[in-house]
Amino acid sequence: MTMNRKQFLQSVGMLGAGAATWGAWGDKALAGTIESHVEGLPGKMEKWQVKHVQRFNMSGYCAPKINTVRVGIIGTGNRGSHHAGTMIRVDSLEIKAAADVAPERFTRIKRKLAKSGHSPEYHTGEAEWKALCERDDLDLVLICTPTYMHAEMAVYAMEHGKHVITEVPAAVTVEECWDLVRTSERTKMHCMMMENYSFMPFHITTLNMAKQGFFGEIVHGDGAYNTSKMRNNFSKTMYWNMWWLRMYGARKGNIYPTHGMGPIAQMMNINRGDRFDFLVSVESKDFMMADKAKALAAKDGFYKEFAGMEYRGNMSSMLIRTKQGRTLNIQHDATSPSPHNLIHGVYGTKGSVLFDPAPPKICTGNHRWADKKTYDKLMEQYKPGVLKQFEQFRKGLGADLKSGHGGSDLINIWHIIDCLRNGLPLDQDVYDAAAFSAVVELSEWSVLNQSNSIKIPDFTAGSWKTNKPNMDINLENGGGTTKVLG
Ligand SMILES: NC(=O)c1ccc[n+]([C@@H]2O[C@H](COP(=O)([O-])OP(=O)(O)OC[C@H]3O[C@@H](n4cnc5c(N)ncnc54)[C@H](O)[C@@H]3O)[C@@H](O)[C@H]2O)c1
8 A cells, every 4th residue: 555645644643733834835845755564565666766868967067157146035034044144245146035925034134134235125925935036137046945845946946047056955855856857957047955064164175085086985974964953843933834843743764864965975976977876764763852742732732733743763864875886874863962963974995084073083094093283284285275265265354254054154155156157067966956855755765664775866867977076166167256255
């Protein structure tokens, strides 16, 4: 017997008043797959293994240069407002419009933009994001809404002639990933998922080390987004409509995979010489969230609808094997009260690195972590051009240029705008967005099927074999001409 997520939730009585609170996006939010294992293992979900004929190869795609990049932001909550505050620090960028379903979510972005010289038009209402995409004065749409809205919004924006950058993950179902790929190829619009952790100083330096051959052959990577978000997820005000808590109550598998996986996948040249082949996923029981929801509901009626949910297990683990035989071990635990841990351990035939637990470490292949002096020397030796460029900016401006996530948020946005202005390929393309996001639903399928393996579709339709390595982190292709304003 096969049933989709919605049918399953109906069958266990979860689609009552609670589902209504998902609003018009209910079907999207609950779109994951439950394949019953009652009658044995179902097929390997043939529907996902689409025989895709590539219409146009978006890998390495150079769009026409844009002198001043005009931006519209959809979703002005925590992340959208934060990005707005970062964008005003980049030259030749104009924030022209912002859309949010809840007008009170404009307070923060308006505060960030006060006196910045940017005065966007604000669109508010459930469907006003479409009006934003339809405007003819935008080049780029930034999507910062709940994860299950990203793909539909991205497709609509590309259909209306806009490049898209989207928060992570870019999609929550495999079908949505295919929609992104087909639309980007047909419209020749960029669709980049902003995996900002790739731009953290240690991560981007280790990416440069991979490009320069420091690791020899990369064999394996451990990555994670392990950080307690219990307080945030149960907060009444932190996220719009409690959407994160609802996701934990509605899905299984790794619902937030990209911070641990993306930087390692880029070091392995995934979609450019290698690609994800298959994965298996296993998750612990939920030891914390249901208890917390019940305890809160006993005191506060607001939490009643969350008390009966069957939450995703606290620790999600996923193993991926690539076509070239490398492995990735990706965890997600946003409940246990342990310190923030990205792991970012990358192991090769000649050397290895490990970011968390601090301090970060490098091994040059002699069974020991290098001492501090050697570590500092190697970090200097492999410092990529982007970081050197930022040192110049810092000197010139006399400013520290700090930004969110270890400085990665500003570098990420600056490089996107710089590439668009210079007509260069973006750091990550639609195939990365699709491959890095498809594991959300695929890991869910595996968890629900006793951790059986599942194939990861080839979104590049075979072009991964010849696509050239990406991420011009040494500014070798003529970029680096956009100013940072401080
Ligand atoms: N890359 C990172 O480091 C990072 C960090 C945090 C969050 N995120 C991602 O950012 C995204 C947003 O997270 P957040 O913490 O800002 O959540 P949030 O709840 O603060 O913001 C979401 C916003 O979307 C708005 N929204 C909902 N429906 C809408 C619609 N139909 N039209 C327009 N706006 C609508 C909400 O009103 C809200 O303001 C998520 O995808 C999340 O995964 C990424």
